Amino acid sequence: MLDLAILGLLKERSMHGYELKKRLSDTLGPLFPVSYGALYPALKRLKTDGAVEEVFPQAEVRRRKNVYRLTSEGQRRFDRLVESFGERESLGDDNGFRVRLAFFRYMKPETRLGVLERRRTVLTQRLAELKERLSSYRERVDAYTLSLMRHGMDSTERDIDWVDDLIRAERRAARKPRRPRKRAMAGASTHGGDES
Amino acid sequence: MLDLAILGLLKERSMHGYELKKRLSDTLGPLFPVSYGALYPALKRLKTDGAVEEVFPQAEVRRRKNVYRLTSEGQRRFDRLVESFGERESLGDDNGFRVRLAFFRYMKPETRLGVLERRRTVLTQRLAELKERLSSYRERVDAYTLSLMRHGMDSTERDIDWVDDLIRAERRAARKPRRPRKRAMAGASTHGGDES
DNA sequence: CGGTTATATATCGGAGTGATATATCCGTCC
DNA sequence: GGACGGATATATCACTCCGATATATAACCG
Numbered sequence: 420m421l422d423l424a425i426l427g428l429l430k431e432r433s434m435h436g437y438e439l440k441k442r443l444s445d446t447l448g449p450l451f452p453v454s455y456g457a458l459y460p461a462l463k464r465l466k467t468d469g470a471v472e473e474v475f476p477q478a479e480v481r482r483r484k485n486v487y488r489l490t491s492e493g494q495r496r497f498d499r500l501v502e503s504f505g506e507r508e509s510l511g512d513d514n515g516f517r518v519r520l521a522f523f524r525y526m527k528p529e530t531r532l533g534v535l536e537r538r539r540t541v542l543t544q545r546l547a548e549l550k551e552r553l554s555s556y557r558e559r560v561d562a563y564t565l566s567l568m569r570h571g572m573d574s575t576e577r578d579i580d581w582v583d584d585l586i587r588a589e590r591r592a593a594r595k596p597r598r599p600r601k602r603a604m605a606g607a608s609t610h611g612g613d614e615s
Numbered sequence: 616m617l618d619l620a621i622l623g624l625l626k627e628r629s630m631h632g633y634e635l636k637k638r639l640s641d642t643l644g645p646l647f648p649v650s651y652g653a654l655y656p657a658l659k660r661l662k663t664d665g666a667v668e669e670v671f672p673q674a675e676v677r678r679r680k681n682v683y684r685l686t687s688e689g690q691r692r693f694d695r696l697v698e699s700f701g702e703r704e705s706l707g708d709d710n711g712f713r714v715r716l717a718f719f720r721y722m723k724p725e726t727r728l729g730v731l732e733r734r735r736t737v738l739t740q741r742l743a744e745l746k747e748r749l750s751s752y753r754e755r756v757d758a759y760t761l762s763l764m765r766h767g768m769d770s771t772e773r774d775i776d777w778v779d780d781l782i783r784a785e786r787r788a789a790r791k792p793r794r795p796r797k798r799a800m801a802g803a804s805t806h807g808g809d810e811s
Numbered sequence: 812c813g814g815t816t817a818t819a820t821a822t823c824g825g826a827g828t829g830a831t832a833t834a835t836c837c838g839t840c841c
Numbered sequence: 842g843g844a845c846g847g848a849t850a851t852a853t854c855a856c857t858c859c860g861a862t863a864t865a866t867a868a869c870c871g
Binding site: 631632633634637651652655656659679680681708 | 823
Binding site: 445446447448449450517520521523524545548549552556560561563564566567568570571573574577578581584585 | 641642643644645646713716717719720741744745748752756757759760762763764766767769770773774777780781
């Protein structure tokens with residue numbers, strides 16, 4: 420999860436921890452919160468595993484920033500993580516999808532479609548579960564819980580619509596390949612946000 | 616978080632771990648996922664802290680279920696946890712609000728309003744943050760991330776509307792006190808679900 | 812009777828949170 | 842110029858939670 424985000428950012432260029440965190444928080448903000456307590460241990464882990472390596476900038480004494488570069492092993496790791504979406508990810512893990520979406524540009528079109536479709540499946544199951552619970556517990560729960568369930572269903576339905584838009588846009592782009600260059604994704608652009 | 620849910624359920628009646636988990640998953644389902652790996656340690660902790668105590672049902676050899684009862688210390692703990700909403704809870708913690716809502720019936724009207732208003736503040740801040748990021752990074756992010764941000768804003772706006780409905784209903788109920796008994800919360804019932 | 816499913820508790824490694832500590836670097840106000 | 846505050850930068854801590862797994866017994870059913 421965090422690994423994926425780190426590896427994804429390092430694909431663009433080498434960075435140090437603080438910058439990584441800044442980048443993630445700046446663009447995704449509350450959609451994917453990152454804490455230092457997770458980030459620095461993750462970097463250490465990735466370094467141990469050989470997915471990233473430390474790079475020492477030209478000068479000599481500059482030992483205050485730890486700059487990391489993606490290795491080829493890290494490249495492979497990123498691809499593996501991307502493909503694995505939907506296997507380890509649980510019903511409650513919405514961040515996983517968001518992060519993957521944020522790095523969609525690095526994936527092959529088929530991979531993108533696969534991720535979107537698995538996401539759709541998860542959301543559909545969630546919706547079915549909520550409907551099921553609502554109908555069998557309607558009488559027994561209080562008005563607050565009822566409202567919670569209903570809003571949960573509404574939100575999930577909207578998330579599904581959004582994913583459907585993304586799927587449609589992806590299919591459209593697959594049919595008439597890279598023409599609009601800058602103007603892709605037009606259909607999906609009126610939607611935003613995600614999750615439960 | 617989990618503590619609050621456990622304590623809240625035990626207010627109704629004494630239960631053992633498995634039943635607790637079942638109850639939570641049955642009513643809240645994917646809106647508040649509970650794992651045994653969190654539940655059993657939490658029960659042990661609460662017992663050590665004196666918030667719950669083990670109760671041995673009449674018979675002698677029935678040592679297969681560990682039934683827990685809420686103590687008066689546990690009662691106080693529940694109240695404290697409820698009031699503390701918004702202090703420890705971060706931007707990313709949407710479960711906290713959901714669980715509290717599921718136990719709203721045990722709170723005083725003022726407490727309910729307080730929780731709702733703090734929730735509203737968090738969501739408003741989140742929305743502002745998303746808007747801010749969208750406007751300052753619009754040119755630099757790809758279409759996928761853009762769509763993600765937009766959907767995030769949409770969802771957050773809907774969440775705010777929902778909370779507003781709940782607040783209105785709460786205020787209404789405060790003005791003409793407990794008349795409709797069963798038919799409270801009418802205004803908020805067309806909405807449901809939550810979170811980014 | 813044996814097999815499957817539901818009930819029930821426990822524990823483990825790994826990962827994330829929120830807090831805190833501790834530096835250095837940089838601008839700027841007096 | 843030097844004190845101060847804020848941004849930069851890394852690290853670690855206790856705690857909580859997740860997902861998986863192990864291990865029982867009870868209940869149902871053909």
